[in-house]
Amino acid sequence: VENRGFEVFYQPIFSVNENRIVSAEALIRLKDQSIGYVSPEEFIPIAEKNGMIMDIGEFVFESVCRFLHEENLKQYGIRFVEINLSVVQCMQDNLVERLSEIMERYQILSEQINLEITETAAIHTTEVLEENINKLHEKGICFSLDDYGSGYSNTDYLFRFPFHMVKIDKLILWEACKNEKAMIALKNTIQMIKELGLQVVVEGVETAENVHYLTQQHCDFLQGYYYSKPVPESALIEILHQMSA
Ligand code: C2E
Numbered sequence: 001v002e003n004r005g006f007e008v009f010y011q012p013i014f015s016v017n018e019n020r021i022v023s024a025e026a027l028i029r030l031k032d033q034s035i036g037y038v039s040p041e042e043f044i045p046i047a048e049k050n051g052m053i054m055d056i057g058e059f060v061f062e063s064v065c066r067f068l069h070e071e072n073l074k075q076y077g078i079r080f081v082e083i084n085l086s087v088v089q090c091m092q093d094n095l096v097e098r099l100s101e102i103m104e105r106y107q108i109l110s111e112q113i114n115l116e117i118t119e120t121a122a123i124h125t126t127e128v129l130e131e132n133i134n135k136l137h138e139k140g141i142c143f144s145l146d147d148y149g150s151g152y153s154n155t156d157y158l159f160r161f162p163f164h165m166v167k168i169d170k171l172i173l174w175e176a177c178k179n180e181k182a183m184i185a186l187k188n189t190i191q192m193i194k195e196l197g198l199q200v201v202v203e204g205v206e207t208a209e210n211v212h213y214l215t216q217q218h219c220d221f222l223q224g225y226y227y228s229k230p231v232p233e234s235a236l237i238e239i240l241h242q243m244s245a
């Protein structure tokens with residue numbers, strides 16, 4: 001954090017109804033001078049253990065707010081940005097105050113931010129977590145349940161917190177492409193989420209066949225290499241420019 005080794009990349013999110021990019025997910029990158037890029041899958045779990053996730057998370061949140069403000073992303077049709085929030089961050093007492101202060105500083109409205117959280121078995125005391133989520137929700141910030149269908153995700157979590165969106169894990173999609181039973185599970189998971197009145201995002205969309213199938217199933221949003229890999233700020237602007245041309 002001190003050496004400014006982190007950078008936030010953005011992966012476009014496609015709206016099926018509107019047939020265009022309406023959002024993007026902020027994904028952190030760590031560039032080490034000697035070893036190159038380090039995957040967040042590697043350093044986020046470490047940062048969660050040693051507490052650095054607080055600084056990293058705040059860096060990401062502030063970067064997104066600055067980007068939204070400076071480039072006025074609304075003009076390109078970007079309605080909101082998805083930010084990953086570690087549950088460890090959600091256990092922070094002053095989380096709501098810190099995030100609110102940053103949003104005020106950059107004049108960001110609550111509808112411009114969506115927070116993604118993943119369930120984890122490591123969290124036993126959910127009191128602070130629930131309080132923080134409810135407070136942010138009252139301020140108008142929407143929540144997405146990330147990585148649905150993988151790991152520990154279960155329906156209890158889905159009902160307990162005020163999610164607006166559920167992101168189906170990419171492994172579920174990939175498995176469904178290979179295996180008839182997994183396809184049935186995917187199809188009915190989408191159906192269930194929609195019947196619960198929530199929006200569905202599927203990530204890991206890589207092929208035209210994926211797009212065709214998920215459109216048929218009435219998914220709301222699609223995200224994956226088919227549209228774009230996560231890219232730096234300038235490249236995202238470039239993509240949005242090209243699309244509006
Ligand atoms: P995630 O939140 O599930 O993010 C989606 C991951 O899937 C990203 O990996 C993205 O690059 C990748 N992905 C999306 N579409 C495709 C596709 O079509 N094909 C393939 N092969 N991959 C695809 P990434 O950027 O390496 O991030 C990995 C994980 O690290 C994230 O998974 C998230 O859990 C964590 N992470 C990343 N940035 C942050 C952050 O700012 N804060 C926190 N707390 N966690 C973060």
Ligand code: CA
Nearest residue numbers: 025084116146
């Ligand atoms: Ca995510």
Ligand code: CA
Nearest residue numbers: 146147169170
């Ligand atoms: Ca995921």
